[in-house]
Amino acid sequence: MTTTPKETTGEEAVSRFVERFAAEMTAAGMQRMASRVFAALLASETASMTSAELADQLRISPAAVSGAIRYLSQVSMVSRERDPGTRRERYVLHNELWYETFTRRDQTLTRWEKVLDEGAATLGTDSAAGRRIAETAEFFAFLHGEMAGIMDRWRAHKDAQAQRV
Numbered sequence: 113m114t115t116t117p118k119e120t121t122g123e124e125a126v127s128r129f130v131e132r133f134a135a136e137m138t139a140a141g142m143q144r145m146a147s148r149v150f151a152a153l154l155a156s157e158t159a160s161m162t163s164a165e166l167a168d169q170l171r172i173s174p175a176a177v178s179g180a181i182r183y184l185s186q187v188s189m190v191s192r193e194r195d196p197g198t199r200r201e202r203y204v205l206h207n208e209l210w211y212e213t214f215t216r217r218d219q220t221l222t223r224w225e226k227v228l229d230e231g232a233a234t235l236g237t238d239s240a241a242g243r244r245i246a247e248t249a250e251f252f253a254f255l256h257g258e259m260a261g262i263m264d265r266w267r268a269h270k271d272a273q274a275q276r277v
Contacts, residue, residue, distance in 0.1 A: 149180035160204040218259045225252040
């Protein structure tokens with residue numbers, strides 16, 4: 113299949129975006145290959161691709177796709193679906209991915225806060241370590257409270273956007 117210069121340019125632009133966003137995610141601590149696969153799914157029109165499509169677009173091996181998908185599945189960023197009538201799996205971004213991701217992070221903050229409170233009580237706030245742990249717990253409690261408000265405001269914003277359409 114031959115492509116026109118415009119198609120090639122569009123594919124190249126998408127590829128540049130995928131690599132740039134993946135680099136930012138990698139710099140933030142995500143595994144490199146998982147970042148690339150996630151960015152490719154994010155930039156795809158249907159938010160879903162097969163292993164072969166991902167391998168072809170990213171020029172990586174099926175084994176690399178498999179490892180990245182395993183990681184992304186574990187952190188609930190993608191799910192696997194069967195292509196109807198085939199044995200192929202399609203990898204799909206979750207609906208409301210960022211909302212779900214930050215909601216899970218909020219739950220993690222709550223668990224950390226509880227453990228840190230217990231640690232501060234164990235060490236006592238009369239020690240430097242106890243004060244440091246208590247302040248960390250207070251920080252997570254603050255984030256937890258703010259996160260609930262942020263999520264509420266996001267929902268209201270999204271609902272308002274939907275009503276305008």
